[in-house]
Amino acid sequence: MELMCNCNSIKSLEALKKLNVTMVLVNNDTYSSGKVALNESELVEFVKTAHRLTLKVFLRVDCLYYPQELGALENYLKQLDVLGVDGVLFTDMAVKLLCDRNQLKLTTIYAAETYLTNYYDVQAIKDNGINNCVVSYDIPLSDSYTICEKVKDYCYIRIAGEVLASYSARRFVSLYLDQKQAYLDGYYLKEETRDFLMPVIEKNRGTWIYGYTLESIKAIKEIITHPFKGIIIDNVLADEETSIAQVKIYHDLLQGNIDEIEARSQLDKQKKYIGIENVRKTDLVKTNEN
Amino acid sequence: MRTELLAPAGDLSRLKVALIYGADAVYFGGRQFSLRARASNFTLDDIKEASEFAHKLGKKVYVTVNMIPHNEDFEGLKEYLQTLNSYHIDAIICASLAILKLAKQVAPQMEVHISTQQTTTNALAVKYWQDNGADRVVLARELSLETLKLIKEQVSLPIEVFIHGGMCANYSGRCTLSNVFTNRDANRGGCAQSCRWSYHLYHHDKLIDRTDTLLSLGSKDLCAADYIGELKAMGVASLKIEGRMKTSYYLANVLKAYRSLLDNDIDEKLLVEAKTLLQRVSNRATSMGFYQGEVLRMGQLYNLDNVVKQNYVCDVVSYQDGVATVKDRNYFEKGAKLAVVSYKGQDQQFVADEIFDEQGNEVLQANKPMQILKIKVPVEVDEYCFIRLVEEQI
Numbered sequence: 188m189e190l191m192c193n194c195n196s197i198k199s200l201e202a203l204k205k206l207n208v209t210m211v212l213v214n215n216d217t218y219s220s221g222k223v224a225l226n227e228s229e230l231v232e233f234v235k236t237a238h239r240l241t242l243k244v245f246l247r248v249d250c251l252y253y254p255q256e257l258g259a260l261e262n263y264l265k266q267l268d269v270l271g272v273d274g275v276l277f278t279d280m281a282v283k284l285l286c287d288r289n290q291l292k293l294t295t296i297y298a299a300e301t302y303l304t305n306y307y308d309v310q311a312i313k314d315n316g317i318n319n320c321v322v323s324y325d326i327p328l329s330d331s332y333t334i335c336e337k338v339k340d341y342c343y344i345r346i347a348g349e350v351l352a353s354y355s356a357r358r359f360v361s362l363y364l365d366q367k368q369a370y371l372d373g374y375y376l377k378e379e380t381r382d383f384l385m386p387v388i389e390k391n392r393g394t395w396i397y398g399y400t401l402e403s404i405k406a407i408k409e410i411i412t413h414p415f416k417g418i419i420i421d422n423v424l425a426d427e428e429t430s431i432a433q434v435k436i437y438h439d440l441l442q443g444n445i446d447e448i449e450a451r452s453q454l455d456k457q458k459k460y461i462g463i464e465n466v467r468k469t470d471l472v473k474t475n476e477n
Numbered sequence: 478m479r480t481e482l483l484a485p486a487g488d489l490s491r492l493k494v495a496l497i498y499g500a501d502a503v504y505f506g507g508r509q510f511s512l513r514a515r516a517s518n519f520t521l522d523d524i525k526e527a528s529e530f531a532h533k534l535g536k537k538v539y540v541t542v543n544m545i546p547h548n549e550d551f552e553g554l555k556e557y558l559q560t561l562n563s564y565h566i567d568a569i570i571c572a573s574l575a576i577l578k579l580a581k582q583v584a585p586q587m588e589v590h591i592s593t594q595q596t597t598t599n600a601l602a603v604k605y606w607q608d609n610g611a612d613r614v615v616l617a618r619e620l621s622l623e624t625l626k627l628i629k630e631q632v633s634l635p636i637e638v639f640i641h642g643g644m645c646a647n648y649s650g651r652c653t654l655s656n657v658f659t660n661r662d663a664n665r666g667g668c669a670q671s672c673r674w675s676y677h678l679y680h681h682d683k684l685i686d687r688t689d690t691l692l693s694l695g696s697k698d699l700c701a702a703d704y705i706g707e708l709k710a711m712g713v714a715s716l717k718i719e720g721r722m723k724t725s726y727y728l729a730n731v732l733k734a735y736r737s738l739l740d741n742d743i744d745e746k747l748l749v750e751a752k753t754l755l756q757r758v759s760n761r762a763t764s765m766g767f768y769q770g771e772v773l774r775m776g777q778l779y780n781l782d783n784v785v786k787q788n789y790v791c792d793v794v795s796y797q798d799g800v801a802t803v804k805d806r807n808y809f810e811k812g813a814k815l816a817v818v819s820y821k822g823q824d825q826q827f828v829a830d831e832i833f834d835e836q837g838n839e840v841l842q843a844n845k846p847m848q849i850l851k852i853k854v855p856v857e858v859d860e861y862c863f864i865r866l867v868e869e870q871i
Contacts, residue, residue, distance in 0.1 A: 281601035307575035398657035469662030
């Protein structure tokens with residue numbers, strides 16, 4: 188089973204390799220959600236180092252794209268292919284069609300997770316030639332198990348990290364503050380009657396708001412007994428040091444170096460966590476507010 | 478190709494009003510598989526009647542099957558699609574590749590339109606759906622007119638765009654704010670509209686709220702009246718109005734406005750008349766959405782300043798010998814200046830000289846919603862007409 192985690196620094200690669208990570212997920216300034224990260228020139232050295240360590244490199248190409256930028260996106264994907272990048276995590280079917288049109292070797296992982304809530308849709312995208320997918324973070328674990336049992340060795344499951352709550356073409360913070368900047372980080376929203384902060388990233392192309400942070404300390408040992416293609420630890424907003432520390436928690440737990448109580452004590456205390464086993468079936472009408 | 482005017486309907490009576498007031502097609506949800514869980518929604522018998530009613534008028538009906546389904550939501554779906562097919566439903570609107578494929582397999586006579594829930598923003602994404610058998614794509618609402626033109630030039634599949642009504646703050650189908658806050662599934666019809674709530678803003682641990690208002694993600698409603706001429710000229714297949722929860726009165730006015738813009742050469746006078754109709758029924762501030770490009774601060778709704786319009790005062794129930802039997806909806810009084818809103822032409826103003834209840838007692842103030850009343854009107858009316866207050870009294 189693959190273990191994918193976010194990584195945006197060459198310096199982190201060796202540490203991640205030692206924690207049994209097999210795939211790293213990299214951000215790009217232009218085409219990725221989340222924090223600003225590697226530019227094209229930094230990526231060349233990153234890929235070489237990762238491959239030397241037998242780590243696969245996946246790029247987060249997970250925005251929605253407009254006609255005016257498809258030409259540049261196509262060139263970018265070709266460039267990734269030439270660099271030997273192993274694949275892309277995407278949410279806009281244009282990415283898949285551009286890969287096909289140019290016969291790129293990039294592995295395509297569909298990660299428009301709000302849509303991947305049932306095995307019929309997962310099977311349908313598999314039939315369309317998409318290499319893999321990430322199942323929705325918004326369904327109970329039992330539903331994820333059903334999906335991966337029906338479509339074996341195809342699905343990744345997100346087990347830890349910040350969960351995206353919304354993606355918008357509007358620049359909410361800039362509009363509210365009436366001051367426009369190309370990139371905003373370090374901002375948080377707090378709904379006026381609730382007590383938790385929601386991280387916000389804003390770029391020229393819009394706003395990403397993150398909700399709770401997922402953890403799988405109780406469930407990880409059970410999850411890996413199911414036929415998922417891989418698991419993802421994606422602390423997309425964290426710095427490199429914190430990201431590695433979060434991966435180490437799961438590594439040590441699986442190796443038997445620490446128990447659940449110790450693992451839980453090592454989680455970042457600033458976050459609002461939800462255990463993956465506690466993700467409930469969503470309701471259609473008002474029942475019980477979180 | 479004639480551009481279609483597509484209207485929402487929350488129930489059978491609203492569907493009939495929509496078609497009478499000029500919609501070329503109407504969309505609505507059944508009791509299952511649809512978003513807008515709180516809309517009244519149609520039983521199978523309603524769907525059959527809706528189909529027959531529309532087809533007699535030479536118009537079309539589309540059924541929304543646009544939830545993002547979970548494993549168990551597929552139970553009964555095949556039979557449901559076959560039933561819709563047997564009712565000669567013209568199309569379903571869906572947001573799931575699996576539902577598209579199933580519909581093509583079991584109900585091949587029905588078209589399948591891809592919902593805006595899939596946020597299709599470019600021609601390649603349209604092609605993806607076309608390759609999978611879709612007959613039409615409802616594009617994302619986050620497209621400028623310029624971008625729409627580019628897409629339209631590059632695709633052969635009919636495209637549909639929203640022109641009026643509520644806007645999601647986030648890309649539709651890709652928002653789980655409601656799920657996070659309330660566990661109500663935005664993608665299965667339970668959206669709590671959390672984007673319209675108020676939020677404090679922090680930079681790191683410092684509260685940086687403005688003094689005048691809290692932050693809201695909420696959007697002003699869309700009004701694309703200024704763009705109808707260009708959308709028509711561009712050959713967009715269908716212009717869609719949002720609002721399956723809206724009243725018949727709302728639909729009547731909005732449809733009169735857009736029907737007029739679609740059927741005539743648009744000049745300043747026509748545009749002003751249409752906007753007056755639209756303004757009459759707007760209950761939130763409006764903006765041009767993304768048609769003009771990036772949404773600016775004025776496109777956001779910070780103070781939740783809903784405008785409750787109470788100019789809609791009666792539904793017409795029946796008419797005989799110059800007297801309309803009406804159902805009261807909002808306050809008005811004897812002597813009020815009223816107008817008949819009719820699909821037959823311009824509004825006709827009159828004064829409510831005499832108002833009676835069902836027992837023949839004179840009523841000085843109509844202040845009991847749903848009470849049956851009788852008032853003299855100057856023109857023949859029927860159950861598809863409405864009575865409103867004339868603006869200057871509001």
